[in-house]
Amino acid sequence: MKLHEYQAKSILASYGMPVPRSGVATTPQEARDVARHVGTPAFVKAQVHAGGRGKGGGIKLIESAEQAEDVAASMLGSRLISPQTSLTGAPISIVLVEESLDIEYELYLGIVIDAIAQAPVVIASKAGGMEIEEIALEHPGLILREVVQPTVGFRAYQGRRLAHAMGLPSNLANPVADQMMRLYKAFVDKDCSLVEINPLVITKSGQVMVLDAKMTIDDDAAFRQPDMPSLRDWTQEDILEAKAGQAGLAYVKLDGDVGCLVNGAGLAMATMDAIKASGCFPANFLDVGGGAEPIRVAEAMGIILADPQVKRVLINVFGGIARCDDIAEGIVRSYLDSGKELPLVVRFLGTNKDEGIRILKEAKPDTIFVDYISEATKVLQDITIQ
Amino acid sequence: MSILVGQDTRIVVQGITGKQGTFHSMQMLEYGSNIVAGVTPGRGGVKFNEAVPVFDAVETAVRELGANTSIIFVPAPGAADAVLEAAASGITLVICITEGVPAMDMIGVLSYLRGSNVRLIGPNCPGAISPASLCRVGIMPSEIHTPGRVGVVSRSGTLTYEAVNALTQFGIGQSTCVGIGGDPLVGTSFVDVLTMFEDDDETEAIVLIGEIGGNSEQEAAAFIKSGGVSKPIVSLIAGQSAPPRKRMGHAGAIVTGKSGTAEEKIRALSEAGTTIAPSVESLGEVMKQVLRGSTA
Known part of the structure; x- marks a missing residue:
């Protein structure tokens, strides 16, 4: 789960990391009031779950409180399109108004979980302000890494080592290392899978400040992160993906017209691959998971049918823990609810296959049953021709 | 012989009284797996299925009944603790099904296990099965497996069943099938399992099923290329149609850079000399040709 910049900064501030004076606003009037309070010049920053905001016009310098109001009016309610958003962009419903600083150094500071090192890795670079992907491409030598030994955590010497390697004057090594340790503590406490401070700045007066922050929290840790539900902004996600997420389903919206319901992530991907290889296009990825009860399947099917792009539906279930009769029942429920007459191609295998087929045949007699994925994709092609 | 699980496997089921634990323990027993005990803290003293003793702690199962392999169905909040308990109690193979x-939690577990003699498979995996010794330590449907000489290793669950089914339908049996799990942080890698298959006399050829995300397939390819595996390998990669930066169900299945794409993985495995199967249903036929070629 991603957090907004203002949410991440408020968490980091609670760990003693200095952040610029700022305030959030949801109306232009509020933005004007905040700007008065913060002082001008200041920046108005659109709060969306995507990077590249500057390039998309989501960060604007303002000289007066009145200008803050105008800029906020143009941002709020609109959608920000950046290199990292979808083509339709991300909705802006909150802006952050933040003081402008005199900057001496701009650093990059991040922590990720590295699957190869099987440990958290602290990443630092003196080329802050650029996207880390760009630094990696253009100046790979400027990316520094410190692998954290999880039982002892990130240590001060590692922070000083990074500070020295970035070429910072030695009087800054301790304060920067101190910030890194605070960041690491927040990372662990909040079960982050990623935090990025880009840039971490050092002002002309020598103060270290978090100028921009990104934070992603491990969804699997939701059970011990009680603040997660209140920090979640579903409006930043695709509406069907958000609905699926709320129902606990793994769903990804795609651009094709073949709705797919599959059990198991690997099989779901392989099914999408087969559809694409046959010249058709999947409308979604959807894994209903293991012990899929009828109500869960009905919810899943409902999400597929709610996608206006879906013109035909493929069910591919390898019954194991999941039972084909449960799946069939769920499908029937949502098809009846939706009132849609979309063609349905079904491949059932394994647990209670025959019962599943019987249930579907009875409720939707025109269902096409197949034994193989290759057969299913052929049938789907024929449906297009009609 | 087979790898990881076989006739010497003495299983303790952690979380045996839960819904998933109960269901799959019954299935494992029906298949013929040797479950010597179950563990559910607080429920010690009862019998599972009127035969299998349930203990409060794994160490009792090890001490009194010689359990050497654990399978974990404990819900996610307690799963890491369950792995650590098994490792600290003398279990040498821990299979964590929990998703x-x-x-x-996994960072801590993997750090603890590093350098020990305990092997962890998973988490978020279907487990392992060796059909010839009727030993199933996992949640895969038993009936699709048949004894034979092809080893299967995969990051997926249902896709592996589909693959095994395709092999069995072509009369190709399996020595051992292992699901290493769909998470980015798992205890056992493709390279670990390939090494075991290479050393296993009963395994003649290998199926490797990978997917988008991470670079464990590239590690496997580099290992194969460097001569680590001499046996023929057929590989299949899922997720060619997946869009970038989207998590496809599995926590590990997300393309974040060039190396995570299906194309890169297929290229690496192809350059390493493995045969790429175009689809899961073609696996049986492709493997049949590969086996014919290797004996000719």
Whole structure:
């Protein structure tokens, strides 16, 4: 789960990391009031779950409180399109108004979980302000890494080592290392899978400040992160993906017209691959998971049918823990609810296959049953021709 | 012989009284797996299925009944603890089925296990099965497996069943099938399992099923290329149609850079000399040709 910049900064501030004076606003009037309070010049920053905001016009310098109001009016309610958003962009419903600083150094500071090192890795670079992907491409030598030994955590010497390697004057090594340790503590406490401070700045007066922050929290840790539900902004996600997420389903919206319901992530991907290889296009990825009860399947099917792009539906279930009769029942429920007459191609295998087929045949007699994925994709092609 | 699980496997089921634990323990017993005990803290003293003793702690199962392999169905909040308990109690093979274990928990577990003689498979995996010894330590449907000489290793669950089914339908049996798990942080890698298959006399050829995300397939390819595996390998990669930066169900299945794409993985495995199967249903036929070629 991603957090907004203002949410991440408020968490980091609670760990003693200095952040610029700022305030959030949801109306232009509020933005004007905040700007008065913060002082001008200041920046108005659109709060969306995507990077590249500057390039998309989501960060604007303002000289007066009145200008803050105008800029906020143009941002709020609109959608920000950046290199990292979808083509339709991300909705802006909150802006952050933040003081402008005199900057001496701009650093990059991040922590990720590295699957190869099987440990958290602290990443630092003196080329802050650029996207880390760009630094990696253009100046790979400027990316520094410190692998954290999880039982002892990130240590001060590692922070000083990074500070020295970035070429910072030695009087800054301790304060920067101190910030890194605070960041690491927040990372662990909040079960982050990623935090990025880009840039971490050092002002002309020598103060270290978090100028921009990104934070992603491990969804699997939701059970011990009680603040997660209140920090979640579903409006930043695709509406069907958000609905699926709320129902606990793994769903990804795609651009094709073949709705797919599959059990198991690997099989779901392989099914999408087969559809694409046959010249058709999947409308979604959807894994209903293991012990899929009828109500869960009905919810899943409902999400597929709610996608206006879906013109035909493929069910591919390898019954194991999941039972084909449960799946069939769920499908029937949502098809009846939706009132849609979309063609349905079904491949059932394994647990209670025959019962599943019987249930579907009875409720939707025109269902096409197949034994193989290759057969299913052929049938789907024929449906297009009609 | 087979790898990881076989006739010497003495299983303790952690979380045996839960819904998933109960269901799959019954299935494993029906298949013929040797479950010597179950563990559910607080429920010690009862019998599972009127035959299998349930203990409060794994160490009792090890001490009194010689358990050497654990399978974990404990829900995610307690899964890391269950792995650590098994490892600290003398279990040498821990298979963690549980899905959704927090990454930070796994970081701690993997750090603890490094350098020990305990092997962890998973988490978020279907487990392992060796059909010839009727030993199933996992959640895969038993009936699709048949004894034979092809080893299967995969990051997926249902896709592996589909693959095994395709092999069995072509009369190709399996020595051992292992699911290593769909998370980015797992205890056992493709390279670990390939090494075991290479050393296993009963395994003649290998099926490797990978998917988008991470670079464990590239590691496997580099290992194969360097001469680590001499046996023929057929590989299949899922997720060619997946869009970038989207998590495809599995926590590990997300393309974040060039190396995570299906194309890169297929290229690496192809350059390493493995045969690429175009689809899961073609696996049986492709493997049949590969086996024919290797004996000719």
